[in-house]
Amino acid sequence: MTLVLSSGNSCQVCGSERLRELVSFRELPRVTSDARPWPAGGRLACCEECGAAQKIVDDAWRAEIAQIYRNYELYHQSQGDEQPIFSGQSTGPQPRSALIIDYLDGALTLREDARVLDFGCGTGSALKTFSGRHPRWRLYGAEIRDDARERLVQLPNFVELYTCDLDAIDARFDLVTLIHSLEHLISPVDTLIELRRLIGDDGRVFVQVPDCAITPFDFVIVDHLTHFTVESLRRLGERAGYETVAAHDALLPKELSWIGKAVASRDRPAATPHKGMDEIRAQVDWLNAQVRNSRELARSSANFGIFGTSISGTWLAGAVDEEVDFFVDEDPRRIGREHMGRPVIAPDNVAENSDVFVPLIPKVAAAVKSRLARQGVRYHAPAEIVR
Numbered sequence: 001m002t003l004v005l006s007s008g009n010s011c012q013v014c015g016s017e018r019l020r021e022l023v024s025f026r027e028l029p030r031v032t033s034d035a036r037p038w039p040a041g042g043r044l045a046c047c048e049e050c051g052a053a054q055k056i057v058d059d060a061w062r063a064e065i066a067q068i069y070r071n072y073e074l075y076h077q078s079q080g081d082e083q084p085i086f087s088g089q090s091t092g093p094q095p096r097s098a099l100i101i102d103y104l105d106g107a108l109t110l111r112e113d114a115r116v117l118d119f120g121c122g123t124g125s126a127l128k129t130f131s132g133r134h135p136r137w138r139l140y141g142a143e144i145r146d147d148a149r150e151r152l153v154q155l156p157n158f159v160e161l162y163t164c165d166l167d168a169i170d171a172r173f174d175l176v177t178l179i180h181s182l183e184h185l186i187s188p189v190d191t192l193i194e195l196r197r198l199i200g201d202d203g204r205v206f207v208q209v210p211d212c213a214i215t216p217f218d219f220v221i222v223d224h225l226t227h228f229t230v231e232s233l234r235r236l237g238e239r240a241g242y243e244t245v246a247a248h249d250a251l252l253p254k255e256l257s258w259i260g261k262a263v264a265s266r267d268r269p270a271a272t273p274h275k276g277m278d279e280i281r282a283q284v285d286w287l288n289a290q291v292r293n294s295r296e297l298a299r300s301s302a303n304f305g306i307f308g309t310s311i312s313g314t315w316l317a318g319a320v321d322e323e324v325d326f327f328v329d330e331d332p333r334r335i336g337r338e339h340m341g342r343p344v345i346a347p348d349n350v351a352e353n354s355d356v357f358v359p360l361i362p363k364v365a366a367a368v369k370s371r372l373a374r375q376g377v378r379y380h381a382p383a384e385i386v387r
Contacts, residue, residue, distance in 0.1 A: 009045070009056055012188055012226045013236045016049035020277060021056060025284050029291065029319040030220045032068050033184070035310050037318025037340065038222050044284070050235060051276035053212060053219065053227040057186060068223050069144065096252065097129035100179065100208065103251050105133070107259060108204055112136045114174040117198065119191075120181025121161070124152045131155040140173070142166075166194040173198050177206045183224045192240035196262040205242065207258045208251075209233060215254045215361055216283035216385070217312045233258050254361070279387065286385045291319045294357045297380060298323030301355040307368060307379070308359065309339040316359040317342075328356055328372075352376030 010017050025044040032038055043056040055061055113136050118126050121141030128151075130137060135157055141148070142162040152158050162169055176195050182188050195205055210218040212227035219227060228236075233256050234247045242260030251257040298304040298320050305326040306313050317324045317340055327344045329335055335346045350356060357380045358365040365381035373379045
């Protein structure tokens with residue numbers, strides 16, 4: 001595995017110019033965050049000072065991002081509805097935004113008519129949930145396009161959708177949420193600094209991002225620039241001038257949640273020990289092994305399928321390509337449709353003498369395999385990550 005010092009880029013988290021590229025990542029097929037396969041050729045680096053993983057921002061990456069966002073369609077497999085989350089609670093799968101509002105109601109005390117901005121509001125799923133829970137909140141959204149405007153204006157307490165630069169917004173908010181948007185941003189520190197002006201001294205910022213320490217699949221998402229651990233998320237927030245009110249991985253599986261409060265001044269966070277490159281190398285090796293193993297399994301199988309039609313399933317299908325015969329999914333909104341030109345079927349409808357690969361983190365994949373395997377249908381889970 002070759003490591004190459006990257007020049008002309010600084011760390012998105014700490015600002016250091018000591019970025020080192022993991023060249024073997026270039027071999028991996030990729031996927032977009034709206035679940036579309038993407039070819040190999042990405043560049044992934046690790047900061048030698050703080051250990052944060054991130055893409056290298058060059059002309060090729062910028063061109064890819066522009067292409068992705070021209071045709072971006074979030075949750076297109078479920079007609080724009082957000083994906084249900086299996087949180088481990090007895091209530092079963094719930095929308096992500098419902099779990100978030102439960103958490104925010106317990107963690108923050110906002111006035112009944114609070115002004116709330118969802119930065120990167122997407123199709124408006126979170127704002128819809130906020131509206132139902134708090135009908136007196138005044139709700140605002142921010143996005144790069146106005147595709148969701150028609151949906152948003154149906155909310156009785158929705159006020160405005162911003163599609164302008166942050167410095168053109170002349171308003172104050174009690175809460176700004178960034179739900180799976182910070183990882184997409186070039187210069188996330190600068191964005192958080194700009195948001196301080198919009199929340200004043202009493203407002204709060206809530207951020208939710210994927211936890212790359214738990215899910216290596218985050219690395220192969222083309223339009224995810226920065227890959228966070230709880231330590232790097234806290235460090236980035238504090239570098240932007242916030243006091244960390246909360247930072248943890250307990251709200252949702254494979255995701256990190258952070259609440260920040262703006263402070264007048266803040267010393268640059270001290271460097272802390274980290275595994276850095278060794279950890280990222282192990283995860284990239286694990287992803288490459290999944291591609292090799294699934295290709296071998298597909299070639300030897302009479303009927304080969306992949307479990308899931310979201311990020312990881314689409315990524316692996318793009319890597320295996322023509323060898324995939326079908327997808328297996330448990331979401332009733334996706335069953336009976338097609339994904340990547342292949343049928344999406346329920347677990348009970350998988351034909352005998354079939355092999356199904358489960359591209360999820362090992363613990364979750366093993367649970368799926370144990371739960372769904374039956375006579376004549378073989379489910380295959382990836383090996384543990386060797387760290």
